[in-house]
Amino acid sequence: xxxxxxxxxxxxxxxxxxxxxxxxxxxxxxxxxxxxxxxxxxxxxxxxxxxxxxxxxxxxxxxxxxxxxxxxxxxxxxxxxxxxxxxxxxxxxxxxxxxxxxxxxxxxxxxxxxxxxxxxxxxxxxxxxxxxxxxxxxxxxxxxxxxxxxxxxxxxxxxxxxxxxxxxxxxxxxxxxxxxxxxxxxxxxxxxxxxxxxxxxxxxxxxxxxxxxxxxxxxxxxxxxxxxxxxxxxxxxxxxxxxxxxxxxxxxxxxxxxxxxxxxxxxxxxxxxxxxxxxxxxxxxxxxxxxxxxxxxxxxxxxxxxxxxxxxxxxxxxxxxxxx
Amino acid sequence: xxxxxxxxxxxxxxxxxxxxxxxxxxxxxxxxxxxxxxxxxxxxxxxxxxxxxxxxxxxxxxxxxxxxxxxxxxxxxxxxxxxxxxxxxxxxxxxxxxxxxxxxxxxxxxxxxxxxxxxxxxxxxxxxxxxxxxxxxxxxxxxxxxxxxxxxxxxxxxxxxxxxxxxxxxxxxxxxxxxxxxxxxxxxxxxxxxxxxxxxxxxxxxxxxxxxxxxxxxxxxxxxxxxxxxxxxxxxxxxxxxxxxxxxxxxxxxxxxxxxxxxxxxxxxxxxxxxxxxxxxxxxxxxxxxxxxxxxxxxxxxxxxxxxxxxxxxxxxxxxxxxx
Numbered sequence: 001x002x003x004x005x006x007x008x009x010x011x012x013x014x015x016x017x018x019x020x021x022x023x024x025x026x027x028x029x030x031x032x033x034x035x036x037x038x039x040x041x042x043x044x045x046x047x048x049x050x051x052x053x054x055x056x057x058x059x060x061x062x063x064x065x066x067x068x069x070x071x072x073x074x075x076x077x078x079x080x081x082x083x084x085x086x087x088x089x090x091x092x093x094x095x096x097x098x099x100x101x102x103x104x105x106x107x108x109x110x111x112x113x114x115x116x117x118x119x120x121x122x123x124x125x126x127x128x129x130x131x132x133x134x135x136x137x138x139x140x141x142x143x144x145x146x147x148x149x150x151x152x153x154x155x156x157x158x159x160x161x162x163x164x165x166x167x168x169x170x171x172x173x174x175x176x177x178x179x180x181x182x183x184x185x186x187x188x189x190x191x192x193x194x195x196x197x198x199x200x201x202x203x204x205x206x207x208x209x210x211x212x213x214x215x216x217x218x219x220x221x222x223x224x225x226x227x228x229x230x231x232x233x234x235x236x237x238x239x240x241x242x243x244x245x246x247x248x249x250x251x252x253x254x255x256x257x258x259x260x261x262x263x264x265x266x267x268x269x270x271x272x273x274x275x276x277x278x279x280x281x282x283x284x285x286x287x288x289x290x291x292x293x294x295x296x297x298x299x300x301x302x303x304x305x306x307x308x309x310x311x312x313x314x315x316x317x318x319x320x321x322x323x324x
Numbered sequence: 325x326x327x328x329x330x331x332x333x334x335x336x337x338x339x340x341x342x343x344x345x346x347x348x349x350x351x352x353x354x355x356x357x358x359x360x361x362x363x364x365x366x367x368x369x370x371x372x373x374x375x376x377x378x379x380x381x382x383x384x385x386x387x388x389x390x391x392x393x394x395x396x397x398x399x400x401x402x403x404x405x406x407x408x409x410x411x412x413x414x415x416x417x418x419x420x421x422x423x424x425x426x427x428x429x430x431x432x433x434x435x436x437x438x439x440x441x442x443x444x445x446x447x448x449x450x451x452x453x454x455x456x457x458x459x460x461x462x463x464x465x466x467x468x469x470x471x472x473x474x475x476x477x478x479x480x481x482x483x484x485x486x487x488x489x490x491x492x493x494x495x496x497x498x499x500x501x502x503x504x505x506x507x508x509x510x511x512x513x514x515x516x517x518x519x520x521x522x523x524x525x526x527x528x529x530x531x532x533x534x535x536x537x538x539x540x541x542x543x544x545x546x547x548x549x550x551x552x553x554x555x556x557x558x559x560x561x562x563x564x565x566x567x568x569x570x571x572x573x574x575x576x577x578x579x580x581x582x583x584x585x586x587x588x589x590x591x592x593x594x595x596x597x598x599x600x601x602x603x604x605x606x607x608x609x610x611x612x613x614x615x616x617x618x619x620x621x622x623x624x625x626x627x628x629x630x631x632x633x634x635x636x637x638x639x640x641x642x643x644x645x646x647x648x
Contacts, residue, residue, distance in 0.1 A: 021463075027470040078432060082425045101406045101473065104428055108402060108435070109466040115439060116459045124452035128443065131455065135440045139345075142433040146351040149425065 001308065002058065004315055007048045011041050011069070014062040020113065030094045030106035031113075034073050037089045042319075043177045044069040049312040050181025050195050053304045061184040063120035064130055068177050070114035071134070075141055077107040082149065121184065129183050137176035144168025151235055159240045163204060171203025194298045201295035202316055208288040211236040213322060215272060216281060221322075227268035233258045237287070238280050246278045292320050325632065326382065328639055331372045335365050335393070338386040344437065354418045354430035355437075358397050361413045366643075367501045368393040373636040374505025374519050377628045385508040387444040388454055392501050394438035395458070399465055401431040406473065445508065453507050461500035468492025475559055483564045487528060495527025518622045525619035526640055532612040535560040537646060539596060540605060545646075551592035557582045561611070562604050570602045616644050 002010070015035070020028040044065035051061040079085075080093040081103045087093060095103035118134055121127050147165040151157045175196040182192035214229040215238060229236050242254055254274050257267050275281065299313065326334070339359070344352040368389035375385040403409075404417040405427045411417060419427035442458055445451050471489040475481045499520040506516035538553040539562060553560050566578055578598050581591050599605065623637065 024467055024470045026474055078428055104402055105469060112462045119455045124448045128448035128451050131443045135436060138436045143348055145429060146348045150350055
């Protein structure tokens with residue numbers, strides 16, 4: 001078993017030992033670029049930690065782990081084009097630094113290279129299982145992105161629809177990463193199923209927390225501009241919960257602000273006041289904790305000694321501890 | 325064994341029986357749309373015909389055949405965005421009818437669904453082999469598209485570079501389709517290797533023929549505007565051959581015309597005259613025939629009774645017979 005930093009070292013060593021082909025550079029420079037923008041390598045770490053619940057030779061799971069990281073970066077590259085995002089982690093996005101064409105084609109290449117790494121596992125029965133999970137999750141991520149795009153122009157999005165969207169767009173990949181790690185370790189099917197549910201439910205909790213932090217986070221720790229979602233009129237969990245529980249007057253005031261432009265800093269405190277007087281922070285925190293508790297119930301059901309669970313439990317708890 | 329029309333019926337029946345998921349429609353409508361624009365289903369037919377060289381139960385190869393067709397349509401959808409093409413087969417392209425965002429995301433989904441069909445083969449050893457070939461070819465197609473994009477702004481493209489580009493961008497997929505059909509039929513490795521070479525070399529011959537037909541084709545049969553490549557200043561096989569063999573005066577005249585705009589019909593006859601007085605049609609036809617002969621040499625080396633080869637030989641000969 002390894003600590004998180006030791007696993008991250010392994011992931012980065014695998015990536016360095018298995019670079020993209022040397023040419024054409026116009027295709028692979030954007031891939032190298034996005035991979036060095038300082039992502040936390042959370043998803044490949046999940047693959048390896050799930051593997052280490054069951055087996056010791058974690059290097060076996062490195063190709064699957066890297067496949068998941070490449071897939072994630074493929075989605076970032078294409079999503080940035082669709083969202084017309086100028087910056088990612090404070091650096092120019094690929095389509096800004098190069099072109100939309102570069103972002104499309106390099107993203108495609110990165111997705112296919114993800115499949116190449118996946119195919120490297122030395123047992124074809126496991127490769128077929130990994131492929132099934134990877135495909136299922138990858139399609140769901142695309143479907144989630146489509147729902148997210150649809151929501152931008154819809155005015156009747158419900159809270160269950162929103163939860164389903166964040167589940168597809170981000171949570172299933174965390175579940176899939178854990179499931180694939182368990183598969184590489186040849187864990188029993190019901191063990192990998194519990195791990196999938198652990199990741200999926202923790203992922204939903206994490207996204208709810210993300211919505212909370214965007215409005216209520218400590219600016220010094222949050223890294224992004226606090227209140228950004230409010231300025232952009234994003235239909236977050238907080239907004240949808242307010243529309244569900246608030247009085248007519250508060251709903252109308254919220255709807256009024258959500259029709260104003262993004263250059264109105266006063267909007268942040270006004271909308272935050274609406275949230276506050278409707279008890280939204282506590283309601284949303286309770287929802288997050290409900291998903292979190294259900295997630296850890298599945299983790300508890302994984303039948304390995306508790307000592308084996310320490311690194312994965314620690315990382316997931318740390319991810320979910322950042323309350324406002 | 326089946327005729328081409330019978331195989332096309334099987335492909336279309338498989339597609340109808342295995343539609344995309346019902347939702348979200350915004351994701352899958354563009355996929356359905358591009359698949360009904362009237363493509364010839366050449367690539368899936370190659371998969372099935374290669375299978376029928378060796379085995380009788382061709383339905384086994386249908387998922388792999390459809391995977392290849394979905395991959396091809398994914399490349400069309402993304403290439404149309406990159407080329408800013410308004411029309412495909414006389415109909416609006418996906419990004420024109422919907423948006424670039426739709427073209428990107430629906431293309432991504434179609435690529436992943438291609439992998440889902442590929443994974444359906446009922447023997448995981450074969451799935452792993454199919455995956456290796458599919459991945460190798462898919463990456464090469466992306467690399468070919470990148471070289472094609474690079475060539476647009478380069479002025480020193482050589483003929484060998486051009487051949488390598490068309491090989492990657494279009495020929496390897498024909499080879500891969502044949503190789504995958506043979507794999508589904510559990511053919512010996514050296515048989516599938518001959519079929520790959522047959523498809524690859526025939527694909528290069530086909531692209532050379534395509535360049536010839538664009539300038540010298542019968543307008544009634546060609547389907548596109550004859551002379552379109554000349555109007556667009558495309559660095560085709562004909563242009564690069566001319567730059568290789570012509571005198572300085574002809575080279576300079578050709579380079580002059582290639583700096584003019586696309587709205588100059590007189591350019592077509594002027595450039596055609598340069599080609600003609602340098603014997604380009606015959607030189608290029610000879611090159612095409614050389615690739616074609618080498619291709620059929622590999623087909624002849626496939627060790628199955630000649631009667632089994634009739635449908636595939638017939639289809640490939642018909643594809644390559646359209647001389648100017």
